[in-house]
Amino acid sequence: MVQKSIFVVFLIGAISVSYCLAKEAVPTNLELVEMAARQAVDSITIGGARMSNPRLYVEMQSAGEASWLLDNLLKEKLLNLGWQVVSGQAQSGARSDTTSEGYKLNVQVIELGLHYGKVWRRYLLAGKMVERIARVALYYELIDGMSGEVLEASNSKAEVRDVVPASLLGTLAETKYGFAKPELQKTTWDRYLEGGLVLTIIGVLVYLFYSNKTAS
DSSP states (O other): OHHHHHHHHHHHHHHHHHHHHHHSOOOOHHHHHHHHHHHHHHTOOOOSTTSSOOEEEEEEESOGGGHHHHHHHHHHHHHHTTOEEEEHHHHHHOTTSOGGGSEEEEEEEEEEEEEEEEEEESSTTSOEEEEEEEEEEEEEEEEETTTOOEEEEEEEEEEEEEEEEGGGHHHHTOOSOGGGOOOOOOOHHHHHHHHHHHHHHHHHHHHHHHHHHHHO
C-alpha cells in the first residue's frame, strides 16, 4: 500500500509540475527573436552627435521577411544616438538627396531566426521540454558619404535561449514569419516511446485500481 501511495504521489507531482510550467507566461517565438535582434542592434556602436552631419542613410541587405523588425529597431537605436535617419526606400525615392550630404550605414544580416535545441523530459511521466535558441548576427559598415571612406566596420551578435514545454510550441510558434516558426523534428523512436509510455501509465493505473478493490 505504501508503494502504491508513493507512486500516486509521484504521478500527481509530475503532472502538477508539467501543468505549472505550461501556465507560466513565456514569450512567443517571434518575441524571442525580437529580444535577440534588439540586443544585436543595441551593440552597434556608431556615434551620432560627434559627426559633422548627422544625416544617415540606412541600407539593409539579406533581411528578407524580417526587414520590418530590424528596420524598426535600427531606427529606434539610431534616433536615440542623435542621427537623422533616412531609410533606403526614401533615399531611392528622392535621388536629389545624395549620401554625400551625410553618412551611410550598410547593414548585412548574416543570421536571424529561431531553432529548437535539446528535447528531453525532466521526469519520466512529465511532458517533453524543448530548448529554444534565437540568434541574430549582423555585419555593418559606416561610410562617409563625401569621401566613401569606411569609418567603422564590425560584427554584432546576440543569442537568447530558454526552455518551454513542448505542449506550448503550437501556440508560441503561431506566426506567419518563417524565421520564427521552425519545425520540431520528431523521430520514429520518439513516437514509439511516447506511445509505450502512455500504455504503461494506463496499465499501472488499471493495476492500482483493481488491486485496491481486491484489497478492500
